[in-house]
Amino acid sequence: MRALIAAATGLVLAFALVLLITAMGSPSAETSPEPLLTTVPSHP
């Protein structure tokens, strides 16, 4: 019974961690102020 509880605890923690990672989402982003280029850049 104690082995079952230990295994269930590990499983629940794994699900919780994965759900937390996916729920975090990505940080807010902004459109770059850089222009669409009409000149040849000298370097990347």
Added chain:
Amino acid sequence: MRRKASLILLALAVFFAALSPLLRWYAFPRVAKVPADQYQDMVLEAKDATLLDYGSMTAKKVDKVTVVQTLKGNVEASERIERTANRDVVVWDGLSYVQGPDGEMVSRIPERYIFDAHTQEPVHATGESVDGDPVRREGIEFKWPFLTEKRDYEYFDAQARITEPIHYKGTQNFRGVDVYYFEQTIPWTKVPFPKVMPVEGITAESVAKTGTTRWYTTVRKFWVEPVTGAPVYGEEIHREELRGGTLLGDRDKVTAFAGHVKMREDYIRSTVDLVKSQRLLVALMSSYLPWGFLVLGVGLLALSLYLEARSRRPGDPSPTQSREPEPLSA
């Protein structure tokens, strides 16, 4: 004590063993995505190319034609589309600006490419366009999906505004990176004139009135890093002709452009470095961590079972048993 340790190890074993597939098949497809705010420029060159001189309407050899390609993630537009599309969307506003050897503009083609941030499948929404004309892409463009497969993909050609297969032609090593090589051939196809022409006073409409048409063919080559789906190198053998109409006089056709377009060396180096660093992040989520957790889970399970077995050995004194005190006799 051993029983307690074996139970803790069992919990950890199940935790890591479960985390392995969850990370690979649940978290990875949801977390790995193209950022909406990406900005990227690229310079390609065609050396010893042929270019049309619009003054004399004849094809001339030139030292170099340069293509400057910019892709800019439009965050506001992607957020607007996400509200109705109900998925993560990336909107790339792009510009292909072609410059002749004298620095003058040869052509400028803007486009808007809308796609799913996770799968790179095209998303159809208002604004999807090439050179101001609405289009409906059915294939990928610029970038392959994460974990690219060894198979043909549908690839959108912005000049012809058509989607054609791009064929997987094998695995190669490009500057220390294992890549999949893809090739697409667009046969001679009639294509629209660019909205902005290189000579002032000439418009796409005025050329069309002469009956002259524009034709194009290309062989497109991409070397794609399969984990990120990012091309590390690209080439195009590109030809354009003007055919028929009064603009050409008594000639049937004239070459408007012919050249072998290749990425500039400094951009190749920077792209390879960028893709190598991104590859590590994607490989961590898709491969290294899931496999590592699985091995760790199995190892912890074996250790837990070993401790459990040792705690149950018949010869060992049981920690729970207490000896009865023997009666003393006087």
